[in-house]
Amino acid sequence: MVETLRREGMAWREKPKSAFWSTFMRVFFLFLAFLATTTATTTAHELSQQIRLPHKNAYATMMYMGTPRDYEFYVATRVLIRSLARLHVDADLVVIASVDVPPRWVQALEQEDGAKVVRVENLNNPYKHFDKRFKLTLNKLYAWNLVDYDRVVMLDSDNLFLQNTDELFQCGQFCAVFINPCIFHTGLFVLKPSKEVFKDMVHELEIGRENPDGADQGFISGYFPDLLDRPMFHPPPNATKLNGHYRLPLGYQMDATYYYLRLRWNVPCGPNSVITFPGAPWLKPWYWWSYPVFPLGISWHNTRLQTLGYGAEMPMVLIQTVIYLGIITVTRLARPNIPKLCYRRIDRSVSLIQAGLKLVAIWSILAAYIVPFFLVPTTVHTLLGWSLYLIGTFALSSIAINSFFLPMLPVLSPLLLIFGSLLVMAFPWYSNGIVRGLAIFGYAFCSSPIVWVSFVKIMACLQVSLEREAFFPRLGESTPPPGFNKLY
Structure with a gap:
């Protein structure tokens, strides 16, 4: 009697499971049939679009x-x-x-x-x-x-x-x-x-x-x-x-x-x-x-x-976005660990190194604004293109900022001005093209002093940073020279 009740209980518990899986499989096969029907309909529609009747x-x-x-x-x-x-x-x-x-x-x-x-x-x-x-x-x-x-x-x-x-x-x-x-x-x-x-x-x-x-x-x-x-x-x-x-x-x-x-x-x-x-x-x-x-x-x-869409360009856009975000993260995390060696003695070789580093820093900032422009897929949507350019410029600028210990705002001020110029050019309520042109010219005229002040600020901060920290020891020097002082 007990064994019979136990078997009936197990059967009662298994019955809902069996019904559930049966229902699930029916729904699943119906879904597949729906997809097949939809695909067939879509294919037929596409074929009807492609097989155009001849025209005169x-x-x-x-x-x-x-x-x-x-x-x-x-x-x-x-x-x-x-x-x-x-x-x-x-x-x-x-x-x-x-x-x-x-x-x-x-x-x-x-x-x-x-x-x-x-x-x-x-x-x-x-x-x-x-x-x-x-x-x-x-x-x-x-x-x-x-x-x-x-x-x-x-x-x-x-x-x-x-x-x-x-x-x-x-x-x-x-x-x-x-x-x-x-x-x-x-x-x-x-x-x-x-x-x-x-x-x-x-x-x-x-x-x-x-x-x-x-x-x-x-x-x-x-x-x-x-x-x-x-x-x-x-x-x-x-x-x-x-x-x-x-x-x-x-x-x-x-x-x-x-x-x-x-x-x-x-x-x-x-x-x-x-x-x-x-x-x-x-x-x-x-x-x-x-x-x-x-x-x-x-x-x-x-x-x-x-009509055509942008599917062909999207993989490159996503790849570049991931790379730029990775550059921003790595440069920010690596900033405290950049080796810093300091020479208190100023001689000709150190002066040449400082001049070379200044040149490298300036060119790295210029490259940050130029290189991303040529990396963006040329035929991508304009909004995606400008967004990718701005992200790329910020990412490459962060390399110069964190490598040479430069202030962020002066380095990124041209980027902010470029973004502002896009807003000025896209302003939709200009009465005519002449007013639009004058507005763009006025914006550029007002922005030029900001660019100059940012450049002067960058050069001053770069000079202070290089006087405190030489990033590369002199070649062939095995022991620290007199007056050597390590910061860390």
Whole structure:
């Protein structure tokens, strides 16, 4: 009887356990099934996005290798393609890529971004006076060879679209924008593909048509010399396509410098649709220092954040952050244990050592402000970039502070002033660009005395520290000289 009750009690206790594990396994398998269904749905959605139905028009851009900024333009091209897809343009997205573009980049463009990649051989640049970064820009002529399309909008990768511009496909055989009063800009133009025109252009290259800049801008401007006399393009209301050559309104290629003058767009001729960033390569909007130095940089980075994201740069950001935090911790903990030897006797050799140490200290402080700038990934988000730069500068400055026993505030005062200048430049309520420029100039003028006082303070403290503590004994000296006095 007792044995029976004991067995029933054990069975009663094991029954809830069995039921619990049975329920847990059911929930677990249901969860796996849900994940599988979600993954399958997501994959189907991605495939539907990637398998784009053929269109009769296309937005096209080009990619080639051979410059120090190949990766940066690859990122810019991906952001351009994804931003166009986000605007639901009724056109194919084409990348004219030279054969030396890495296969993994081509695969990302096709499978992740939904672009159609057309591989081409590089067109030889016969001009001897071109800038090295423009050596292969004549590949842009391949746009006329995209004969599968009725119209093509050819783009540079530094364009930022504000809205859908599909009405451009109604334009004629060639249309472009004059952001310069006399020369149209080839950062965006509309064309009707034609093998005859493409062959004629290649022939013109072979015979050496005059080209003022040795790149695509000068060649195409010379090939269509009468565009300035053509009528302005206005989309026909019945969606028909025009014939001939037209000038595009400025709103289709708004130079970013126009914005900086008034800190807002006010282009009345045509819609404000596309921003372009011509000029020096280090002014491009995808660099992390572009904002708040140039206010429109944040617009490009926000577009990337909403499309491509920053997953490629985040591992390097995290690694650098950990290293900088480690430097700050180690230098702070090691400060009391730095060996200190003191010479009361001043002779020529000690004076030379002190002068050398002064030079090392000053250069270490300068390096703390310069080196982190070049270590930050160039295409990271601007807010992450500036944060990483400030942390890196503080970390490397702490080495000089703790190694040479310098006061913290004078050494870090330029860092605080840099942070203040960022706030001044990012101030959102300036009435126009001139007021903004004057405010930045006034801030720099008021900050310069602080920098000078900090420098004088650093030199004075460094002199006192070196007179008390020589950090390296003289070479070849086995015994302490007369007058030697150890502090510890």
